[in-house]
Amino acid sequence: MKEQTIRRPKFDDAAKLKVYNKTDGCCHLCHKKIAKKNYSVIGTRGAWEIDHSKPASKGGSNHMNNYQPACIPCNRKKGNSSTQSARRTHGVTALPKSKQQKTELRKRKLLGGAGTGAVVGMRFGPIGAIVGAVAGALIGSNS
Numbered sequence: 001m002k003e004q005t006i007r008r009p010k011f012d013d014a015a016k017l018k019v020y021n022k023t024d025g026c027c028h029l030c031h032k033k034i035a036k037k038n039y040s041v042i043g044t045r046g047a048w049e050i051d052h053s054k055p056a057s058k059g060g061s062n063h064m065n066n067y068q069p070a071c072i073p074c075n076r077k078k079g080n081s082s083t084q085s086a087r088r089t090h091g092v093t094a095l096p097k098s099k100q101q102k103t104e105l106r107k108r109k110l111l112g113g114a115g116t117g118a119v120v121g122m123r124f125g126p127i128g129a130i131v132g133a134v135a136g137a138l139i140g141s142n143s
Ligand SMILES: [Zn+2]
Pocket: 027, 028, 029, 030, 031, 032, 070, 071, 072, 073, 074, 075
């Protein structure tokens, strides 16, 4: 039997880390956690590969902006189908959030919560505003 040669670009550690960090270590298709150290180690927990979001066979480029981390089962199942249809099978539509996006969201929630609390607390005078802001911030950080 003739072995099929699949041309895959070689990724160095820096490139892998960059791709891994795009989603804060989640498969971009099913959003499950992947393990940084198990890159391409088939059969291990969190084993993952770098997926061409747009398949190379469909004109997807070998550029960082076309790379996403995917767990091996997802990547193999996806084959040449589109990222959107692969995600749909997992009931997700978007890319998992990067660490930076998560931090931004948390900050926004925290500020939003403090603001709401302060407005509510204002009715009870300046001390109420402070108590309200603190409570609001706590509520904001937990939600
Ligand atoms: Zn996956």
